[in-house]
Amino acid sequence: MPAPRSSSAARRGGKASNIPQVPWREPRPAPIVLVSGPEEICAERAIAGIRTYLRAEDPAVEVSDLRADDYESGSLLALASPSLFGEPRMLRIAGVERCTDAFLAEAVAYLEHPQDGATVVLRHTGASVRGKKLLDAIRAGTGGGIEIACPAIKRDDEKADFAAGEFRAAGRRIVPQALRALVSAFSDDITELAAACQQLINDVEGDVTPEIVERYYGGRVEVSAFVVADTAIAGRLGEALVALRHALASGADPVPMVAAFAMKLRSMARVAGSRESNAALAARLGMKDWQVDRARRDLAGWNERSLGLAIQATARADADVKGAARDPIFALERMITVIATRAPYGEAGR
Structure with missing residues (x-):
């Protein structure tokens, strides 16, 4: 199956996206995975699909959860860093649209040096412009990420x-x-x-x-x-x-x-x-x-x-x-x- 194309014409938050746009039914891991948009059922399926993908590759994958809106400093790097035995890690981060200043600063810094073997999944519903600096950096290509858009299903x-x-x-x-x-x-x-x-x-x-x-x-x-x-x-x-x-x-x-x-x-x-x-x-x-x-x-x-x-x-x-x-x-x-x-x-x- 050919790799999803990067969509420079796709508009998100006023800026063109320079990273691959991946369908939510065909999720795959990447150092940074931005799961954006308000349709929660699609986002849940995408995130679960990434976990299934990683576990198929290595059943020992460590899965951790964080809240960006209730964040303790240092948690992102601590959970994403390799363990003693070097198992792959998946870090699911919810509430990015309500993130704290501490999370925003650490997440932007993390994009510059993603940890080997870690898949960091960031869930942003689009309910607010909070975290825009982080989203813009991801969509500009910093961190080698992909985006899985989950727009509202209305019609x-x-x-x-x-x-x-x-x-x-x-x-x-x-x-x-x-x-x-x-x-x-x-x-x-x-x-x-x-x-x-x-x-x-x-x-x-x-x-x-x-x-x-x-x-x-x-x-x-x-x-x-x-x-x-x-x-x-x-x-x-x-x-x-x-x-x-x-x-x-x-x-x-x-x-x-x-x-x-x-x-x-x-x-x-x-x-x-x-x-x-x-x-x-x-x-x-x-x-x-x-x-x-x-x-x-x-x-x-x-x-x-x-x-x-x-x-x-x-x-x-x-x-x-x-x-x-x-x-x-x-x-x-x-x-x-x-x-x-x-x-x-x-x-x-x-």
Whole structure:
């Protein structure tokens, strides 16, 4: 595997970084490892990965922990220095964004003379500019370090990438529909999403399907919403209405239910008629390749007229469930009927 490239164009704290930028899923040791950014689950995985790497090389590696915000002078050098038998050392330092003056001074000095056999991991969440002098020195190349960035995972596509990476790293496959349902179910908490991925990886044999996600997490409102949407768009009216009833019985709110339909139909409309490759179209529209691929597959059997009817029905349902009609459940059923039959309401079966 080629070594990660140094990214002089990557900007961190206003300065270009001159050290290798290493993916958090592919961590490796170095004399200095800066683990930056607010996403704690990724930082934890990266730091644990470095420990696993070092222990695979030498099970006798000594692992020590320090707090930069509660620091006793001399601790850094004492723990990083070789022991009598010269075992490799890993020093994990948390709270660098709140570091004391004593730690900052000693850490900057340490960069000039890193100890042989020591891997010093510095965790900085980016929550403050405290420690900027140290970060700038590391990113300038002093100490021969690397950086593992852990930026916040906020957008739906970022969460989908994260979850897909969990299964890919485990050598497992989750089908796209199941992936979207899982991400939607845990959209508010990336740590819960990670735990759900690991539960499915550990408990389920073979591919993870939408039915499996529904069985495990069917009580989550967003899962049911996307199951209903996928089923209706596939043209299975009876299954879609049954899924709707199940979702409503589980506590689903009609408003996010309609939003799930709107999101899928909007993606379908954006890619309809284009002959560009998935990668080219995704780049132009600001979508992911898999989103374009899924939208194109969803379009099977659709045409301009039926897609227009579906979009109109969804817009009407959106207004109805937000107060324009007395019966939001009827509004949902009417929308689903139009979408699943790809015909105006009342014409199904004609």
